[in-house]
Amino acid sequence: MSSADIPAVLVLEDGSVWRGQAYGALGTTVGEAVFNTGMTGYQETLTDPSYYGQVVVMTAPHIGNTGVNDEDGESRRIWVSGYVVRDPARRPSNWRSRRGLGEELAAQEVVGISHVDTRSITRHLRERGAMRVGIFSGGQALVRPVEELVEEVRRSPQMAGAQLAEEVSTGEAYVVPAQGEKRFTVASIDLGIKSMTPHRMAQRGIESHVLPATASIDDVLAVSPDGVFLSNGPGDPATADAQVALVREVLARRVPLFGICFGNQVLGRALGFGTYKLGYGHRGINQPVLDRRTGKVEVTAHNHGFAVDAPLEGSVQAPAGAEFGLVEVSHVCLNDQVVEGLNCLDLPAFSVQYHPEAAAGPHDAAYLFDRFVEVMENGK
Numbered sequence: 001m002s003s004a005d006i007p008a009v010l011v012l013e014d015g016s017v018w019r020g021q022a023y024g025a026l027g028t029t030v031g032e033a034v035f036n037t038g039m040t041g042y043q044e045t046l047t048d049p050s051y052y053g054q055v056v057v058m059t060a061p062h063i064g065n066t067g068v069n070d071e072d073g074e075s076r077r078i079w080v081s082g083y084v085v086r087d088p089a090r091r092p093s094n095w096r097s098r099r100g101l102g103e104e105l106a107a108q109e110v111v112g113i114s115h116v117d118t119r120s121i122t123r124h125l126r127e128r129g130a131m132r133v134g135i136f137s138g139g140q141a142l143v144r145p146v147e148e149l150v151e152e153v154r155r156s157p158q159m160a161g162a163q164l165a166e167e168v169s170t171g172e173a174y175v176v177p178a179q180g181e182k183r184f185t186v187a188s189i190d191l192g193i194k195s196m197t198p199h200r201m202a203q204r205g206i207e208s209h210v211l212p213a214t215a216s217i218d219d220v221l222a223v224s225p226d227g228v229f230l231s232n233g234p235g236d237p238a239t240a241d242a243q244v245a246l247v248r249e250v251l252a253r254r255v256p257l258f259g260i261c262f263g264n265q266v267l268g269r270a271l272g273f274g275t276y277k278l279g280y281g282h283r284g285i286n287q288p289v290l291d292r293r294t295g296k297v298e299v300t301a302h303n304h305g306f307a308v309d310a311p312l313e314g315s316v317q318a319p320a321g322a323e324f325g326l327v328e329v330s331h332v333c334l335n336d337q338v339v340e341g342l343n344c345l346d347l348p349a350f351s352v353q354y355h356p357e358a359a360a361g362p363h364d365a366a367y368l369f370d371r372f373v374e375v376m377e378n379g380k
């Protein structure tokens, strides 16, 4: 059955309402409403585990044009809690397309809504901040009073304080082999890892041992790593106490460490900085970031709602203690001066808040994987 022409309603926790058509699965879903401004890359977005617990509003009006293929998934399933689009493709067209996006959402039981003005929802969230949302489709969109739907949204969990990395992480360790000659072994902590990341490492001769989010320092040392990688992931970094403790153990042993996104926040916390929730976050594939060490501007892919609270100017003593040495903010977002990278001056550790793996997104930041290789080479 096609969900077109079946009514659906989107309700924000502040009581605002958008009426549209059901898209994907029919039913009810709640989550944190966030907007993504990318015009492409919807398949990578949907399958990025960092979006777990979030209802993603695609700002750009035409979504689904190139269908869904068998290559671009960043994990084995869709993780978003709900999906909001304006004008879904009626007929996908691409040589790799295997099925339509609406069909895929329905098959994976993801409730969505279409034919709502996603640019006006984006402006609303930009002005008022990310907030909880519900999508209600089918007959209930017509008969249930809006006040009741708003109440249901207000009873749903908040993103602040949500501990989600363990829920999306692999249960079992697995290995992604190096392509060509193996040069390094890396323990990759899966906090919600995207498959492109071990792939980018594999291209550089790195064999990745992907370990569950609950890995202990003994699990990490058991693979005799040349380096440790901390992945992206969903939820509030303030809840990641176990991973913060693990990172301190890694730093104490001076094992080279590289973190992305949630990994940047975990490294920041391990060094003693706080994290905080941004008003509406950064999600898209064209965010300008300044590399303060080189003065170069990169256009980068982002997906974060939290950030590290560290001083922008100069290098500072890590608040966690003298043993962590000096730290500098290496990268800054030019739109809002949010911290986008950390660099330890006395330890072989660095991280970025954005996505050098570029899935989807521009490849400007690929040099960070080369920097990880260099740091491991120096450590050998």
Ligand SMILES: NC(=O)CC[C@H](N)C(=O)O
Residues within 6 Å of the ligand: 050, 231, 232, 233, 234, 235, 236, 237, 260, 261, 262, 263, 303, 304, 305, 306, 307
């Ligand atoms: N992509 C990520 O790793 C996101 C990290 C964290 N959940 C945030 O929203 O900031």
